Every structure is written in structure tokens, then in C-alpha cells.
Amino acid sequence: MSDRNKAFGWAANENSGVLSPFHFSRRENGENDVTVKILFCGVCHSDLHTIKNHWGISRYPIVPGHEIVGIATKVGKNVTKFKEGDRVGVGVIIDSCQSCESCNQDLENYCPKLVFTYNSRSSDGTRNQGGYSDVIVVDHRFVLSFPDGLPSDAGAPLLCAGITVYSPMKYYGMTEESGKHLGVSGLGGLGHIAVKIGKAFGLRVTVISRSSEKEKEAIDRLGADSFLVTTDSQKMKDATGTMDFVIDTVSAQHSLLPLFSLLKVNGKLVTLGLPEKPLELPIFPLILGRKMVGGSQIGGMKETQEMLDFCAKHNIVADIELIKMSDINSAMDRLAKSDVRYRFVIDVANSLSPG
Amino acid sequence: MGKVLENEAFGLAAKDNSGVLSPFRFSRRETGEKDVRFKVLFCGICHSDLHMVKNEWGVTTYPLVPGHEIVGVVTEVGTKVTKFKAGDKVGVGCLVGSCGSCDSCTEGLENYCPKSIQTYGFKYYDDTITYGGYSDHMVCDEGFIIRIPDNLPLDAAAPLLCAGITVYSPLKYHGLDKPGMHIGVVGLGGLGHVGVKFAKAMGTKVTVISTSESKRDEAINRLGADAFLVSRDPKQIKDAMGTMDGIIDTVSATHSLLPLLGLLKHKGKLVMVGAPEKPLELPVMPLIVERKMVMGSMIGGIKETQEMMDMAGKQNITADIELISADYVNTAMERLQKADVRYRFVIDVANTLKPNPNL
Numbered sequence: 106m107s108d109r110n111k112a113f114g115w116a117a118n119e120n121s122g123v124l125s126p127f128h129f130s131r132r133e134n135g136e137n138d139v140t141v142k143i144l145f146c147g148v149c150h151s152d153l154h155t156i157k158n159h160w161g162i163s164r165y166p167i168v169p170g171h172e173i174v175g176i177a178t179k180v181g182k183n184v185t186k187f188k189e190g191d192r193v194g195v196g197v198i199i200d201s202c203q204s205c206e207s208c209n210q211d212l213e214n215y216c217p218k219l220v221f222t223y224n225s226r227s228s229d230g231t232r233n234q235g236g237y238s239d240v241i242v243v244d245h246r247f248v249l250s251f252p253d254g255l256p257s258d259a260g261a262p263l264l265c266a267g268i269t270v271y272s273p274m275k276y277y278g279m280t281e282e283s284g285k286h287l288g289v290s291g292l293g294g295l296g297h298i299a300v301k302i303g304k305a306f307g308l309r310v311t312v313i314s315r316s317s318e319k320e321k322e323a324i325d326r327l328g329a330d331s332f333l334v335t336t337d338s339q340k341m342k343d344a345t346g347t348m349d350f351v352i353d354t355v356s357a358q359h360s361l362l363p364l365f366s367l368l369k370v371n372g373k374l375v376t377l378g379l380p381e382k383p384l385e386l387p388i389f390p391l392i393l394g395r396k397m398v399g400g401s402q403i404g405g406m407k408e409t410q411e412m413l414d415f416c417a418k419h420n421i422v423a424d425i426e427l428i429k430m431s432d433i434n435s436a437m438d439r440l441a442k443s444d445v446r447y448r449f450v451i452d453v454a455n456s457l458s459p460g
Numbered sequence: 461m462g463k464v465l466e467n468e469a470f471g472l473a474a475k476d477n478s479g480v481l482s483p484f485r486f487s488r489r490e491t492g493e494k495d496v497r498f499k500v501l502f503c504g505i506c507h508s509d510l511h512m513v514k515n516e517w518g519v520t521t522y523p524l525v526p527g528h529e530i531v532g533v534v535t536e537v538g539t540k541v542t543k544f545k546a547g548d549k550v551g552v553g554c555l556v557g558s559c560g561s562c563d564s565c566t567e568g569l570e571n572y573c574p575k576s577i578q579t580y581g582f583k584y585y586d587d588t589i590t591y592g593g594y595s596d597h598m599v600c601d602e603g604f605i606i607r608i609p610d611n612l613p614l615d616a617a618a619p620l621l622c623a624g625i626t627v628y629s630p631l632k633y634h635g636l637d638k639p640g641m642h643i644g645v646v647g648l649g650g651l652g653h654v655g656v657k658f659a660k661a662m663g664t665k666v667t668v669i670s671t672s673e674s675k676r677d678e679a680i681n682r683l684g685a686d687a688f689l690v691s692r693d694p695k696q697i698k699d700a701m702g703t704m705d706g707i708i709d710t711v712s713a714t715h716s717l718l719p720l721l722g723l724l725k726h727k728g729k730l731v732m733v734g735a736p737e738k739p740l741e742l743p744v745m746p747l748i749v750e751r752k753m754v755m756g757s758m759i760g761g762i763k764e765t766q767e768m769m770d771m772a773g774k775q776n777i778t779a780d781i782e783l784i785s786a787d788y789v790n791t792a793m794e795r796l797q798k799a800d801v802r803y804r805f806v807i808d809v810a811n812t813l814k815p816n817p818n819l
Contacts, residue, residue: 207726215726215751276751346574361742370564370572376744386717386742388732391756395572395633398754400747 109133113459114238115430116166117156124156124433127166128459129234131242139187139248140179141195146236147172147262147423148433148449150294150356151379153440155224159381163224170236170451171197171222172264174257177248184245192257194249194413195241196264197222197403199233203246211407213247214272237433239457249410252417259422262294262448263413265403266423270299270352271412272404273375274306279350283307288333288351288367292319295354295377297424297447300327305419311348313367322446326424335363346394348372356380361398365390374398423448429456463490464588470815471595472789473523479513481789483816484523486591488599493538496605498550500813503593504529504619504779505789505805507650507712510796512581516737520581521589528554528579529621529806530593531614541602549608551769553621554579554759556590556604568761570604594789596813606766609773616778619650619804620769622759623779627655627708628768629760630731631662636706639663644707644723646691648675648683651710651733653803654779656683658768659708661775667700669707669720678802683780691719702726710734717754721746730754779804785812 109130116127134140152169154160173195177187187193200220201213208216220227223235235241251260274280279287283306289299290313300323303310311331312323320332333344341363348367356378364374365387376384376398390396404412416422424447428436436449451457464487473484491497509526511517531551534544544550557577558570565573577584580592608617627645631637639662645655646669656679659666667687668679679685689696697719704723712734720730721743732754746752760768772778780803784792792805807813 215749362739370569376747378744379748380744383718383741383743385739386754387739388734388736388756391732391754392735392758393572393756395757396755398742398747399751400744400749400753401751402748 112234112238112240113457114168114234115433116168116234118166120158120163122153122156122437124237124437126459127168129168131240132231134179134181134242136181136183137244138181138242139177139184139193139245140240140242141173141175141193141248142178142240142454143173143175143236143238144454145174145258145261146170146451146453147265148436148440148451149262149265150440151265153437154379156437160379164232167224168234168238169223170238171195172261172266173236173241174251174261174264175241181245186245186250187248192251194251194261194264195222195236195243195247196249196268196409199243199247200227211405213405214403237430237451237453239453247406249406249413252414255413255417256422258427258450258452259425260413260416261450262298262423262425263416264409266294266298266448267302267416268404268409268412269377269401270295271302271415272408273352273377273399273401274302275408276401277350277373277375277399279303279308280306284309285349286311286347288313288348288364289354290351290364291354291378292323292447293354293443294423294448297327298421299352299354300329301421302416304328305415305421311344313351313364341366346370350375352377354378358382358384360385362387362390365396368394368396370394372396376400425450427452431456464488465490469591469595469597471525471591471813472786473525474513475523477515477520479510479793481513481594481793484525485815486525488591488597489586489588491536491538491599493540494602495538495599496534496541496544496550496602497536497597497599498532498534499597499810500530500532500593500595501810502531502615502618503527503807503809504622504781505792505796505807506619506622507796508622510793513793524581525591525595526580527593527595528552529618529623530579530598531608531618531621532598535597538602543602544605544607549610549614551606551608551618551621552579552593552598552600552604553606553625553765555762556600557585568763570761571759594807594809596809604762606762606769609770611776612773612778615783615806615808616781617769617772618806619654619779619781620772620777621765623650623654623804624658624772625760625765625768626651626733626757628658628771629764630708630733630755630757631659632764633757634706634729634731634755636729637662637664641665641705642667642703644669644704644720645710646707646720647710647734648679648803649710649799650779650804653683655708655710656685657777660684661771661777667704669723697722704728706731708733712736714738714740717741718743721752724752726750726752728752732756781806783808786814787812
């Protein structure tokens, strides 16, 4: 059993999801490891689902957080890509088997033995804790180089939200030709970044939302080309068969039928939200228009680095609300009501202090 | 369009939503400059015909002469027809017209044209209603005529015009036609049995997925499937988890997608060609965590249908049929309702469809 060092963070202890100060330990920095002093950590909706055990797989206590940006303070002797003082990121996964077909294709995110950054167990038996904490120790293969020009706070959410939309855009062929029309359903953490990345790829982007509340922002600030309110039946009718792709970021129960109707023939619906129950899939629209629905889960390490570099080049960052660690519980309450434009980020280094 | 030849055609029509078919005299247009006129020899009975005669989709207007798996011999061609001549063996499938100018048409995908005209029950360019192949002869635009290879028996080739293209098109489009791939076929009826034959001919390994054991022997020994699994047996499903590149799902009854998604490998594709009326439950986790996809497909374009028929000619692929006389058609429909056919009824039109002397 490796030696362990003291660490401090905030954890949920049961499914009320209330977070509170928590002392724990991290492993000693091994020869393949990078120790990261955490500066910022994004608050992902998955953190909320996990601390409240919505998916039934939570094992408490849980220190969430998988949108981590910090500074390398120690690197193991086998580590060549990073040195002390480098700005680095850690995302959703911290290990994989490194030998299966997925891993060999740089698709660690589809490895059947992938290890998530938190609420998971490593091969040495330790329970892994996430980035709402002061330090993390990660195998160098799962550490990302944070590009110059990408701010640490607003760049942190790219480590989950960014790659989660970037990867399917590439995989489902959305970036092959500019001028294609992408619908983004849901304007939250994932959705707002999908708009920005979609525009950077030269797509025409329409935001699809339940209410017109976010219309001005979507167009003036995020750069969407148009905005479609799903309850406006005339506008929905006019938009029938106009989109090449739709990215659906909504995790609440909802009907897929209106989204299918927006797709052109051969159109693709990519679903990224994680609802608790199955969704309803009408089959006729798939058949009549040769349409499809597919999914995607984050991205591999190589692709995540590519995404960070792309975002740095195009000045794409998340729209964030920076919070103190002590505000996390009220932030979670607001996140449950989608009351955030569009990602909370915890100012860990400046606000996390052992109690 | 040319003038109508009054009441010179005869066939079988459904007159109301009981779906019962009875003799019917009607009119077809004169052979226009781009038309091909042919004597109908055989017509397959597709499950869609059953849905339509009973107005189960709510789109039927009566009287309805069904039939869109039609083969026959050309009797006359229009002055501008170049590809066919009298005596040619030809077929018509589900489409007889499209707009010709939309994105789908320009890509040879007339089947996805929003103005496509179906072979029966649809309004044609001249405002007449189209009548299908349960009739003595057809007139059809050259662009929607399929040549039948000489070596194929016409009766057993007829069902390929709908069932054949319906399974062929997605196997090609979704890249599920590579030798060595593992393809699942759900349901062993008209579509399913032809799906097995085409998938095998493409060099793939085929597993039939069925709700009961009863068709195992046939599937493997007669149709050539490599394996057979009963979807209601959790152990058989478990043993096959994560083994298939693609699955063609021909079942139109409501059924669970979860075990089918489980059978797919990572990035696997579940293609729906059967059309359940009500939405199915879509478990989202397999799509997200294993990047799987669910897609639909509907027949194919004309060029592709010809390609499919040419492949059938080269590889001797035909449907397994039960040839029936025209006066058996209502009984056949009842048996089809109960899936009591191995695997397609085909009406011997030329030899058994007689005009009703009382009409």
C-alpha cells in the first residue's frame, strides 16, 4: 500500500447531497504521477446527480469534481510531458486498462475498465475523490496540458462540458463541411459550449429551448444564428426538416419527436443528457427520413487535448459564475433549477481552507 | 399525360376497412411518351398491403388496389423510352413517381422525396389515384421500372422489390456489408428471411433473433443463418452480448430495444425497418456509454433497387414464397395477420386473376 498524503476537500456523506468539509488522503506521487495543486474546479450537473445518488451507483463519502485546473507541483521520474509549475487539467477519467481495442484507439472513454475521477475505485482499492479539493494525484496519461491563452477559471468546464460536445461533433460528421445547420437543445453548461464550438466550426446554429427567456443572450452573446421555442407550434412547423444535426443536452424527461421533426432526411440526433428513465423513441420519423439517434460520452485523452487546443485557438471558454467553496450547497440548489449562466466554477485555491 | 383508357384494367380492390378484396374494374392511362406498359405476371403480398387495406395507418382512400412487388412482361413502351422494350421482364416496387429535383431525388433517393408517389393509393401527377399490382397490367414511368435478371424466377423475385430493397439499403448505407462482420436479424418473416439471405451473400456472419425456438432449424439449415437466438432467453442474450456490428430489426410489434442494444458491439448500429405504431422505450445509457446508434430506413432509391436486383441475379437470391391464386387472397391476408406464411405470399396474377364478367 503506497504512502499517503493529507488532502482536504468538501464531500457529500449521504443522498441529501449536502457537501461539507472532509479530510482524506491522496497517494504518494508515484513514478508515473503528477501531483496537482488545484486552482479551480467546475461544477458539472453530473456532480449533482452523483451526490444525490440519482443513478443509484453512488458510494459515500464523495468529493465530486471533474473539471479541474491547477499547477503541477511534483512529477514522477517517468513523466516527460509535464514539469513542476506547468498549468494542467484533469477531466472525467483518471485511468483505463490501456490494452483493449478502445484504449488502443485513444478512446479511453469507452474502455470497459475506465476509472472515473470520483465515485470510483482504483486497482489498489482506494476510493477516488474529485476536484472539490486542494490537491489531486493523477497518472500522467490522464493529465492534460492547459494551453496558454486559456484562462484557468473559465477554461475548467471545457474538461467535461467542452469535450462532451466536441467529440460527437467530430464523430457524427458535423464538422466536415461548413454551413451545415446544427440545433442545440437545452442552453445550460453543455448547450452554451456547443453553440460556441459549433460556430467555431462554421456551422449555422439554432438554439432550441422551452422558453424565450434566453433568446437575446443566445444570439447576442453566444453567437447563435437563431432561437427556436419548442412551445411555439408555428415556428416549430416552419423549422421542420431544416437541420442536419441536433445535439440534445437535456437530461430531464422529454419527447424526442419534436427534435426528429426538425431534422432533414438523413439527419442525426445526438443525445448527451443522462435522464433517469428511458426516453420515448417514435420509430416512424426514423424510418420515413432515414434519421438516427446516437450518443456519446466525453472523449479520449488525445481528443480532449485537441479540444483544449482548438478552444484556445478560437478563444472559446465557458460562461462562468465563480463561487467560493463555502457557497457550494446553494450553488447546487440553483443548479438543480438551472439557475446559472452557465457553469459554476469553484475558486478552490482562494476559498478552500481546512476548517 | 395521355388520356385514360376507360375501364380496361381489372384487379382486386378493398372497398372499405374490413380489408376484404373483391373484383374491381378501373382505368389506367394510355402509354405516355415516357411510360412502360406491362402485363402483370406476379405480385407479392407485403404486410404493408394488409395495413393499408384495413386503413390501419389512417391514410387509405377506397377503393384501394394494393400491391407493390409487381413483376411482368413489357407490352408497350412510349416514344421517349430508351431503357426497355416489349418482351423485357420488369418490375415495379413501392414508388411510381417523385419530384425529380429535390436533394433526395438528385442523390437517387426518390424514396425520401417529400413528393414521392407510392404505387398504390396515392395521387399521381394527373390527379388520378394510383392502383397497384393486384391487377392485370401496369403503366409506369420508365424511371421507376426495374429490370429483372433473366436467371431469376419471376414469382420468387417479386418480393425483392419491397422486402429485398428494404433490407439491402440499410446494410449498404450503414456499412454493415463488410465480409466478416456480425449482423443480427430480428424477426423471421418477409423482411427477415430476405435480410438473412442478403447479409449472408455480403459475406457477413448472421444471427437470427426470434421470440421462439420454432424457426431455429429453418433459419440455420434452410436460410443459411450462422446462429439463432431466442430473445426471451436471458442466457442466450447474455452469451451474445457485445458481439454484433449491426442489427436489422424487422419487427413491427412493440418490443424492447434494451436487449438488442446490449447485443451490439461498441459503435454498433440498430436499424429499424419494421414500423411499430407506438413509440418504443429508448434506454439512453447504451447510446452514451457505448456510442451506439438507432436508425431507421425505408425501401431505397431506384438506382439502389436495381443494384439490389442485379446482386440478387448474380447470387441467386430470391424470396421463399407460397404462390397463391387470386381467389385465395383474402385467406392469405388472414394468414398473414397471424404470420402464418413461410415467408411471402405471391399472387399468380396472370394465370388466376380473371375479370369478373358481371362488372
